[in-house]
Structure formats: C-alpha cells, structure tokens
Amino acid sequence: MTTILNRRGAISLAGGAFGGFVLSTPAGAKDRHLSGPSEKELAHDPDQPVLGNPKGNVTLVEFFDYQCPYCRASYEETRNFVLSDGNIRWVMKDWPIFGPVSDRATILALGSVPLGRYAEVNRALMGLKGKQLTVKQVDAAATAAGAPPAKAVPNFEKDYDKWTALVGRNMGQAAELQLVGTPTYIVGHHIFPGATDLSALKQAIAQVRKG
C-alpha cells in the first residue's frame, strides 16, 4: 500500500515540477511560465488561413473575436505593421466568445477561404462598428468583400469537420494557455494579453528573429 502511494506521489510531483509554476502562482506574481501547445500546433496549424506573408520568418498569433471592440480597434494598425514589415505570418485564431453573431462571422470568414477571399472578408468584418453586430451586418460585410453567405456558408458546411475542429483547437489552446480573453497576442513564447502596444510586439518579433 505504501509503495502505491509513494509511486503515485512521485508521479504527481514529477508533473508539478514543470507544470506547477502556473498553478501555484497567483496573478500578480513575477514572471509566469506555462507549458502548452507546441510552437507547431499554435503557429502552424495546417488548416489555419494565414494573413500577411505566409512564408514569413516569424509568426504573430492573435486570439480574437469578430465582435470584440479592442480586437477591431487595433486591427488596421496591426495590419499596416504586418504588411509594411513584409516578413510576418499573421495567424488570427478565431475564439468566438460574443455569442451567435460572432459564430456567424467566423463561419463566413472560414467559408471564404476556398473562395480566396479570406483576407478581404476578415478585414471587412473587423471594420464593422458597434459592440453588438447583427447577422444582417456581418452578411452584408462578407458579401461586399466577395464572399456572399450563399457561397461562404455551404463552403463552411462542406468542410464542417475541418473548420469546427480548427476552432475547437483554438479554444483548447486558449484554455491550455489560460488566456483571459480577446485579444491575446503570442510571439514566440511570449503572451501579451489584451490590447498591446505595437512597440512591445515589435520588440518580441525582433527578439525571435535574433533567435
């Protein structure tokens, strides 16, 4: 009996040795370390459409919701930075937290991938104003960007398994990384919760490039 307890104890201790930093550190303490999804899972999910330069040498990951006001407020600035740099893979991971209209926006955006209009639809949706959007608004934005719901929704449904699994992985990663909400940016191993100064992201990107 003692042996068993000891063995079990040893197992949970071994686990705590590298996962424990997270669990035992209340918010507000010094640097927080999290084990989580691998670099590849996080930044190079094969089903994830990539903005910016898909062959870029560094990845900017952003967890976002199409109705999250802070995500939209920083969108154009982030986009200009990504495009002017020219060597950044911008991975916007759908994490719909604002209800059915956010779900609809995600469906339209992912359904526009086979139409080759993902970047346009993504930008049009992020350009909408107001915290609470309506289905009408997001449908109109997608249509204007070249992906009418009559085409985008069947596209999404055709690959339903793929897209829902992709969003499911995003939500799983958000949970694993204990992300608080949207937006959250990740560069290399650094997590930036909430609206983040571009200078901080630039610095982290430069650091990753230095290796």
Added chain:
Amino acid sequence: MKARLTAIILAWLVAVFAALPGAAQQFSLPGAGASRPLAAAEAFALQAVPEGQGTRLVWTIAPGYYLYRDSLSATAADGSALKVETPPGTPKNDPNFGNVEIYHDSITATLPVASGDIRVTYQGCAERGICYPPVTTTLHLAANTAVAGSAGPQAPASDAAASFAAAAAAAGAIPPATAPKMELSHQAGLNGLEGRGVPLILLAYLGFGVLLAFTPCVFPMLPILLGMLARQGETLTRGRGAALSGAYVLALAAAFGLMGAVAGWSGQNLQMALQSPWAIGALSALFVLLALSGFGLFDLSLPEAITARAARLHGERGSLLGAAAMGFGSALIVGPCVSAPLAGALLYIAQSGNVALGAAALFALGLGQGIPLFVAGMFGAAVLPRAGAWMNWVRPVFAFVFLAMAVWLLSRVVPGPVTLALWAALLLGLGGALLGAPGTALRRALATIALVAGTMQAVGAASGASDPLRPLARFAATPGTVTAEATAVPAFAPVATESGLGHALAATPSRPALIYVTADWCLTCREIDSTVLHDPRVQTALAGFNRIAVDVTAPSEKTKELMQRLGAAGPPTMIFLDPDGKEPAGSRKVGPLSVQALLSSARTVEAPRS
C-alpha cells in the same frame, strides 16, 4: 498508409520527449504583475442578498473593468429565463463600441425569486483592452441567507492556487478555474461492486470472463488449443485433453492475474501500453508468422535449448508445460484485444490499489474466459479424428484465420482504405487457394464468395472507402448526403492538461458537459465517432453540451495526470457532468456504447425541463 502509422509513432515519441521537463514548451507573460488582466473572478465579484420576495444581485467591479448591461441574464433550475431588473448603465459611445450601456464600480440588480438554484450569466471587459468570455455562476439561494457566487465544488489542491481560490470564493468572487470543478463518481462498468464481499466480486469477474469468451477476441485461442491437442495424435484421450486444456486455461488465468497485480501495484494504465501501435504491430507480426508456419513455409519451433530441456522432462509433463506456456502467451494476445472491457476491471483495481484482490479478480476473469475453451478442449479431444490427412488441410485453414486476425488488429492503426486493401488481398488469396484445390461444389461456392468479396474490398480500397462492411459506400453516397452527415458531427474542444480542462469547463459553466477520452488508435472510439456520434438523436441531445475531448493518442505525463484526475483508465471513456460539475452515479460510459446508452447518460445531466 505507412506514413500515417509512422506519424502516430512519431507523435508518440515526440510526446514522450515533450513530457521531459527540459523539452516542454514554455510560455511566459512578460511585464510586471500590475499590467496583467485580472482573472474574471477578481474583476467581477458577485454576491446575492435576499430582499423580500426577491434577491439582490450585487457585483463589485474592479477599477478599470466594466460589465455590459445587456449581458446580464439569469435562468432558474428548470432552464426558464428569469427577469433581471437592471438599472440604466453608463452609455458608452465609441466608434468601435457603438451604443452600449456599461457598469463600473458596482451594480445592483434584482431577481424575482428568493430561493432555488439560479444561474447568472454576465460578461465584461477591461478598459486596458481585453474582453472576457461570458461568466456563468450558480447561486444556491435559500430564503434569508446571503450567499456568495459559487462555481460549484472545488477540487482539493494543496498549492497556492487553491488558497487563492478559497480567498476569492470567500470574498464573493468566482474561483479561478485552474482546477476543474468536478465531482466525479468513479463507477464505470463496475456496477457498484465496491463494498461488496470478496466472493461476490470474484464471482462477478468470473461471469464477466465467460461473457468475454464469446467475443471474437478469444476465438484465435481455439485453433491454438485445438492445434495443440491435434498434435497429440494417438495418445489423445478425453482425460488427456482435459489435462492439457486445463493447464492452458490455468496459465491463461495466471497471466491475467499477473496483469491485475501489476495494475494494482502501479496504478498505471496497462491498456494504453497494450493498445500502443507497437503492441498491435508486434501482435499482427506474430499472427503473420503463425500463418506462414501454417502454410508450411517454415516450421515454427522453440529454440533447441528449450525443446531439449522440455524433452528431458517426462513426455507428459513436458507437453503440460508446453500447454501452460501457450496459455500464458495467449493472454498477451487476448489482452490488447479485449482491452475495452478489461479497462473497467483494471480501472477498479488501479483505483482500489488492492494488489491481492486485483490479481484474484483478473485471475477469475481469465478463468471465466477459459471455461468454454476447457469444455471445447475436453470434448473436442473426443470428437477430433485420429491424425490423418485432415491435419494437412486444417493447418492452412488456421493460417487464414491467423491472417484475418492480423488484418483485424492492424485495422486499428492503419487508415481504412489500407485495411480494405489487406482484406482484399486476403480474400482473393483465399479464393484462389480454394479454386486451386481439387474439390467439391461447396468448395467452389466458397471460392466464388471469397473472390467476389475480395474484389469488392479491392474496389472499395481504390475508392478510398474505410469501412470493410460497406466497401462500396463511396459509390452509393451522393454529395448531398455527405454534407448532411458532415454538418452534423458535434465538435469537441480538445484539451490535454488538468488546467486546460478546468478552463474549458469554466468557459460555459451553465451547461452540462461531456468529457470524451479518445485516441486515434482506439478502434472503439472510431466506431463511436462514425456511428453513435453521427446519430441525429445524439446530436440533438448533445447540442447544449460543452463538449471536451481528452485525446490520449500521444500519452504524456500531462495526459496521464489528467486521466488520473478523471479516474479514466483509457479510451473510450465518456464522463457526463451536470451544470454544477457533478457526475451522476452510474452515468459514466467506458468501452463501446450504444446510442441508447449515450442518450440515457446524457439525460441524467440535463437541466430538468418543466
């Protein structure tokens, strides 16, 4: 095909190495503590105070944080919406926000009820620029008692996070969800045997074993045993048959007993090892070897040293020992095969930590499996013809059976079309062999059947079909039905760690949850995915569920911990939690399950409907 198997093995290796502390992917939050957003529990603290016929809900909102007025809602225990009286908020009119009303500092709303279990949902953001997913908390209201919002029972933990959680809970906040809020009931497949007498447990396992004996898994042992008896030739009597089968069955049971002892001692999940692609691959290879030997390509015999030693013993004892050795080895064959039912047994033993009882229970299980074999051995001995020409054709027949077992096992780790191709090769080979042999009308009929079936499997393989029982499914399906089917599969959010599970559960706490332990190599899981989860009734029933997948395809230290926390021995395991995080007794499903079984478990965690 091959690439996939390699990928699985690679993924497994990667996971094993990733589990080593130094290799783990680490993330950090740069910057000082003050710049980090608070946990939702600290940002929005909820307290309920009874007031006359109703209840006051008071939120204390941290400076720099705000709640959306339109996000506040409440439902009664029966799921019906309750009217929440809210005061006007501060209008926030910003190009990006539009026209919304928000609350800072604190806000008091009123509910028209004073007692019962009420679920309150709210959502907010921080001015610093981050929005939280909706938070739902359950209030257990009793008239005239003030209560703090509670997110259900806390998992015991000894680290600082727990005391932090306790402090937050005492302050009326919702505890942070680092530990999954679950109240588990570990009664899977064991039918409440805990607390019963030892004889009853042993008897139950014996009966369980007899049932297992009639699954395809035990079938390959029959040719092994009968082959052994047939080799006795002239000396075979009923007594001799009974002695040999007895030795075989006892050894088989002893091997199971050993497995039980190891499970009881280590508390670890043997099933995972038994179902690894390595074990499956090795076992298939063994079957192929046995088959080739059956075809007479070579003689499979034990090394000289061992046979010589056996021969030095008296002839009878020697063959008894041989029978025992084969019985012991057979357990290794049957083990991975009956893993799903075995999981429940190993789970119970691992949890009880009782080595002696574990060993005894699995010994009884092995004995139960052996009883029909023993009977077959005893009476088979009497009816088997005495030596002769039949020995020459029975060997190839067994060889085909062994090859079929190899394909069947491999189908768990190779993609569907490869399985179909293997079946095609086997059936066409069988048909050819039957045609080639001089024979009767019956033999020709069998040959024709085998050739037709083989051709269908080959066509199916070429078309990319993956179900050997429906090789031509690809041709029957219209694009329309494919879409309808695809649309319907419920998505599961995958998690791999305990805290990941905690957050996934906390994301939608007002809903019942289904935690599905699954793996790529788990054949039963794939059956469940392609049949049970596709059933429209199941989709309807699970529509309101928070669906979370624990994928143990690549076992690591993290997944092991999580499995231990869940009390799950292996895939497939389905754990149903009600909106309060409680697992109803007897609702857990381990192993293969039917649509009805899933529906009945799902019903136990749904909010009662009025």
